Amino acid sequence: MKKLSIGIVDLVAKAPTRTMWMRVMGANFVSIMPQVVATWCEEQGHNVTLVTYTGRENLIEDLPAGVDFVFISSFTEAALLSYALSNLFRSRGAVTALGGPHARCYPQDAQKYFDYVLGFTDKALIHEALRDCAQHRPVGLRLSADHHPVQLPGVSERWKFIEQTLRKAPIIKMVPLLSSLGCPYSCDFCIDSSVPYQPLDTDAMKEDLHFLLGKLRRPRVAWHDPNFGVRFDSCMDAIEEVAPPGRIDFIAESTLSLLSESRVKRLKRNGFKALLPGIESWFEMGRKSKTGKTTGIDKVKMVSDHVNMILRHIPYVQTNHIFGLDGDEGPEPFELTKRFLDLSPGAFPAYSMLSAFGQAAPQNLEFQRANRVLPFPFHFLSNIQMNIKPKNYSWLEFYDHLIDVTEYSFSSRLIFRRFLANGETIPRWLNVVRGFSSERYGRIKYYTEIRRRLDTDRQFRPFFEQETTEIPEYFVEGIRKDLGEFWDWLPHGAVCHDPNAYLLSVEKACSACNIPSAGAA
Numbered sequence: 001m002k003k004l005s006i007g008i009v010d011l012v013a014k015a016p017t018r019t020m021w022m023r024v025m026g027a028n029f030v031s032i033m034p035q036v037v038a039t040w041c042e043e044q045g046h047n048v049t050l051v052t053y054t055g056r057e058n059l060i061e062d063l064p065a066g067v068d069f070v071f072i073s074s075f076t077e078a079a080l081l082s083y084a085l086s087n088l089f090r091s092r093g094a095v096t097a098l099g100g101p102h103a104r105c106y107p108q109d110a111q112k113y114f115d116y117v118l119g120f121t122d123k124a125l126i127h128e129a130l131r132d133c134a135q136h137r138p139v140g141l142r143l144s145a146d147h148h149p150v151q152l153p154g155v156s157e158r159w160k161f162i163e164q165t166l167r168k169a170p171i172i173k174m175v176p177l178l179s180s181l182g183c184p185y186s187c188d189f190c191i192d193s194s195v196p197y198q199p200l201d202t203d204a205m206k207e208d209l210h211f212l213l214g215k216l217r218r219p220r221v222a223w224h225d226p227n228f229g230v231r232f233d234s235c236m237d238a239i240e241e242v243a244p245p246g247r248i249d250f251i252a253e254s255t256l257s258l259l260s261e262s263r264v265k266r267l268k269r270n271g272f273k274a275l276l277p278g279i280e281s282w283f284e285m286g287r288k289s290k291t292g293k294t295t296g297i298d299k300v301k302m303v304s305d306h307v308n309m310i311l312r313h314i315p316y317v318q319t320n321h322i323f324g325l326d327g328d329e330g331p332e333p334f335e336l337t338k339r340f341l342d343l344s345p346g347a348f349p350a351y352s353m354l355s356a357f358g359q360a361a362p363q364n365l366e367f368q369r370a371n372r373v374l375p376f377p378f379h380f381l382s383n384i385q386m387n388i389k390p391k392n393y394s395w396l397e398f399y400d401h402l403i404d405v406t407e408y409s410f411s412s413r414l415i416f417r418r419f420l421a422n423g424e425t426i427p428r429w430l431n432v433v434r435g436f437s438s439e440r441y442g443r444i445k446y447y448t449e450i451r452r453r454l455d456t457d458r459q460f461r462p463f464f465e466q467e468t469t470e471i472p473e474y475f476v477e478g479i480r481k482d483l484g485e486f487w488d489w490l491p492h493g494a495v496c497h498d499p500n501a502y503l504l505s506v507e508k509a510c511s512a513c514n515i516p517s518a519g520a521a
């Protein structure tokens with residue numbers, strides 16, 4: 001097979017940016033798969049250049065001239081940048097492929113702009129694409145493995161790609177690892193709601209940790225498992241076997257139901273410094289937070305006790321909450337969140353709006369059937385802009401509550417209380433920087449502007465109320481400004497997408513084989 005020049009671009013940022021938060025933390029938000037794909041390509045003898053884009057790099061100069069094949073890894077919020085880049089590299093003769101969350105969620109749209117759109121990706125799939133290495137236009141080829149790979153290249157094999165990324169992180173340097181894929185829970189809104197839990201080999205995990213201990217004085221590991229610690233004892237046994245207590249710092253996303261006090265103490269002994277449990281709702285998902293059928297203020301108190309217990313042992317706890325769920329009504333969900341913050345001042349709250357990311361979850365079919373999904377440009381879809389019409393709120397009510405709870409959460413008073421409640425220096429200051437930079441000057445500013453325009457911008461209400469699909473100029477202008485020089489490469493029509501493409505594809509498939517489509521996913 002011909003030796004190819006391969007470029008791999010990991011889009012951590014969605015556009016050029018110089019914010020403090022991205023400067024300090026951007027390089028720590030890289031994905032594992034671009035490094036994995038780079039390793040698989042090199043194994044085949046190809047020349048590989050991996051660029052991690054944190055918003056400051058020169059994407060055109062950093063890839064070699066005359067590159068044959070470009071893989072782009074993109075979240076939906078960076079989809080428009082990825083489309084522009086694909087167009088640019090195609091114009092220079094390259095074949096392009098998209099992978100990552102956007103490719104899994106919106107394959108029908110991405111096919112218009114890429115030669116290949118990859119879903120679940122294993123080594124065989126990458127080899128297949130490279131063997132073919134052909135233009136597929138105007139509609140790209142959709143490829144997917146049956147499931148996630150059963151094994152990934154270890155840290156030693158990925159080291160040169162990891163090391164180049166670590167050099168971009170000025171203060172805090174994290175290495176991403178995985179000990180499992182998928183999840184045994186099935187939260188309706190989640191991309192993993194129907195992906196079976198799949199633990200990875202613990203021997204490989206031990207090798208990774210052992211290798212890191214030989215390379216870094218005090219490694220920091222971010223577990224990218226959707227839900228870390230489902231097989232708690234085998235994971236912790238593996239860590240304890242190779243890493244002396246306190247030699248590695250760990251961060252993990254885990255459900256509250258897995259975090260009993262004895263386990264949290266074991267995590268502490270082994271250097272876990274940050275945990276990100278999902279609370280999601282005060283009225284639903286009790287199994288996940290181990291609160292059973294308890295709801296409302298009683299659930300707030302139970303969860304708060306649990307979170308405070310964790311905070312006694314672990315210095316940084318980010319609690320994940322979702323607003324706009326169909327079960328929510330009136331001011332209560334927002335007020336309960338404020339009470340939770342009063343009771344757990346050390347927790348950093350991360351708010352997501354209910355979002356239907358294309359075909360991420362079967363539940364999205366219901367939203368599409370009910371015609372509740374709005375065609376907000378991808379650039380704004382990052383859990384911050386709700387793209388589903390709320391069931392029990394008008395948009396005005398929803399934004400009023402949202403602004404109120406976010407202002408409360410990131411008021412100087414609460415940022416200060418959080419500072420005092422956090423025990424260690426790095427978590428303390430991270431919370432302050434994040435509170436001011438990304439939340440106060442980022443989110444609150446955005447929500448307030450949307451709310452203001454719902455009253456004053458003549459294009460807003462008709463779009464939000466689904467009387468028109470015409471994207472308000474405010475959003476288009478925002479994209480143009482953000483993308484800068486890449487705007488000129490954005491293919492015609494790419495700002496718009498069909499929010500019901502998933503439903504259409506299911507109905508088409510069902511009519512082709514004559515199976516009734518109700519409930520099909």
Ligand code: B12
Pocket residue numbers: 011012013028029030031032033034037071072073074075076077098099100101102104105118119120121122147148149178181189190191192223224225226253357360381382383384
């Ligand atoms: C770990 C994680 C993070 C980590 C690490 C992020 C990262 N860069 O990987 C952190 C905490 C930093 C994070 C941040 C965010 N996240 Co996040 N995150 C996850 C999580 C829990 C696991 C993803 C994971 O690594 N899985 C393991 C990998 C191996 O599986 P996979 O992602 O499915 O990948 C498979 C294929 O997609 C493919 N593939 C993946 N990447 C690539 C790349 C190439 C080149 C190729 C060819 C193939 C390929 O191969 C894999 C194997 O089959 C998922 C939820 C979930 N349960 O999956 C959300 C998720 C991916 N995150 C999400 C979001 C929205 C965000 C944020 C925008 C949130 C925010 N507002 O800040 C940021 C964006 C960060 C960024 N731009 O990099 C959404 C993405 C939806 C979308 N369509 O964009 C998800 C799906 C959660 C959700 N809301 O449903 N996240």
Ligand code: SF4
Pocket residue numbers: 183184185186187190191192193226227255278288
């Ligand atoms: S527990 Fe987390 S990863 Fe698992 S299905 Fe629910 S939201 Fe997704």
